Amino acid sequence: MNLMKSFQSEDPHYADVCIVGAGPGGVLLSYLLHLKGISTLLIERQPHLHKSFRGELLNADGLAVLKKHGLYSPIQKLGLLPLEQIQYWEEGRIIHTIHPNPDKGEHDVGVHVPQNHLLEAITAQTEIQSPLHQVRFNTVMTGLLRDKSGKVAGINVRQNGVPSSIKASVVVGADGRYSAVRKHASLTPEIRKHGYDLLWARIPAPPGWEPAVRMASMEGQQLALFSQYGGYVQIGWNIPEGGYAELRKQPFAPFVGKLVSAFPCLADSVAAHIQNWSDFVLLSVESSYSSQWAKDNVVLIGDAAHTMTPTGAFGLNAALEDADVLSELLIQMAQDDFRSADVLHKLQTIRGPKVQQQLARQVEMEASFQQRYESYSSAII
Ligand SMILES: Cc1cc2nc3c(=O)[nH]c(=O)nc-3n(C[C@H](O)[C@H](O)[C@H](O)COP(=O)(O)OP(=O)(O)OC[C@H]3O[C@@H](n4cnc5c(N)ncnc54)[C@H](O)[C@@H]3O)c2cc1C
Structure with missing residues (x-):
């Protein structure tokens, strides 16, 4: 050497x-x-x-x-923050949960760092x-x-x-x-290309939320929430590829209302931190x-x-x-x-x-x- x-x-x-x-x-x-x-x-x-x-x-x-x-x-x-489970939500309730399998040496479903x-x-x-x-x-x-x-x-x-x-x-x-x-x-x-782009936002998590990945299906598109270290939640919302310009022409309140209807416990945090389109970041996927x-x-x-x-x-x-x-x-x-x-x-x-x-x-x-x-x-x- x-x-x-x-x-x-x-x-x-x-x-x-x-x-x-x-x-x-x-x-x-x-x-x-x-x-x-x-x-x-x-x-x-x-x-x-x-x-x-x-x-x-x-x-x-x-x-x-x-x-x-x-x-x-x-x-x-x-x-850092180990995440304990993956939850699938529908109309504001959990319909399916995936836990880590300790028999396979799994202690978490991922770690946020x-x-x-x-x-x-x-x-x-x-x-x-x-x-x-x-x-x-x-x-x-x-x-x-x-x-x-x-x-x-x-x-x-x-x-x-x-x-x-x-x-x-x-x-x-x-x-x-x-x-x-x-x-x-x-x-x-x-x-x-994968047929979708992604909107990202990060807001404070509701008090007492357990560290998890939460999924919902929003008009056939994936909406995912990731608990983050420091008491935050990262929102990743798939939208049709190239569709953001069109989406932004629509009124903002009904759009963000869908997020709250999927996860009602986010209502206060969304109201305080996601008030217009510029509170989302667009990722071209x-x-x-x-x-x-x-x-x-x-x-x-x-x-x-x-x-x-x-x-x-x-x-x-x-x-x-x-x-x-x-x-x-x-x-x-x-x-x-x-x-x-x-x-x-x-x-x-x-x-x-x-x-x-x-x-x-x-x-x-x-x-x-x-x-x-x-x-x-x-x-x-
Ligand atoms: C929104 C989003 C969410 C993601 N979520 C996940 C996830 O949850 N888990 C996961 O595993 N992966 C995820 N990824 C992917 C992950 O971020 C990347 O795969 C990872 O960061 C790649 O690491 P890297 O070191 O190859 O490059 P990068 O992290 O992109 O780092 C490249 C660095 O090079 C620097 N650079 C670029 N050009 C130059 C230049 N000309 N001269 C000098 N410096 C330069 C940049 O500033 C940057 O710091 C996500 C990506 C995005 C965009």
Whole structure:
């Protein structure tokens, strides 16, 4: 392993590995590489790690990665919320409940973790390992730096508006669904629309609400509520794809009245916090899959390689799993000073099949939602 270079990680213009994007995938990868003494730079275009309206539900896969690397308890100290059940509601009452199965080792149906808690806890652990480490904020990747032979030799950036470059042996695109690394490496994703968009809102939960996922079917579309750490509830309301402009022409009160009729106990909180269309955030829903995740010494992880829809809450967890696997491959590459870039293709070989299964599962869950709902509903009549 190239430990000499790891002592040079203070060099602002060089790293063995340059990671673009301090989301869950990038932050975890940076931690795992610092643990092994690999010189790593993590750049982020935002000025901080505080993000809102991101995937915040950890499933068993994501939890396993965090626990494997001793990261669960630092995150738990900042605050997280295990969810106890999934409830299906109709006309203001519960018609079906799914509990975790302790015989299968399940203790919850998912864990809500505010994304800033996840990112800050992992970053703090990285700083303990490598005190000089800092996420380089306000730094936007603007292109790939190439040597005379055309080989990627790093990235071009704009840091606080000033252009500069970072040389690196490997460039990791952990820069999300609209990845600049993917674009500059000409790795084209196949994009799929899913027939729906999503309205999001976050409001205080009614007092005494148990931590749960609550579902309702609203005119055949899924309406989901997720209890969140800190006493909040996240609302995810599917609407027909491209239909928001039309929806906004309608009066607001009857629309939001449907939310209250599905979950009457939300009435006070909705009245206080959702008063017009601007209290919702629109997410245009799509998934994507890059047929190639690596090219020469550039590799993609997380949403940059495969964006998922919010269904089933796979995306955050998949990004953590990618980072875990890629860290092992980069540690292997460090043995020969990062010359064997072919190793990077193994990421897709190892992770691709599971990601494709999850993408297919999302389509299946989306298509069968209404049918599943009707079967729960008819079972209680
Ligand atoms: C509304 C919504 C709800 C979701 N709900 C869930 C859920 O409950 N559970 C779940 O598992 N997943 C969920 N997801 C998906 C989840 O948020 C993503 O899959 C996950 O965040 C992907 O992590 P990532 O590290 O790959 O990328 P991201 O989290 O997207 O992070 C990418 C980072 O790169 C930075 N960046 C981008 N371009 C550049 C550039 N040019 N230069 C420098 N930095 C750059 C961005 O600022 C960002 O910080 C949801 C997604 C959305 C949008």
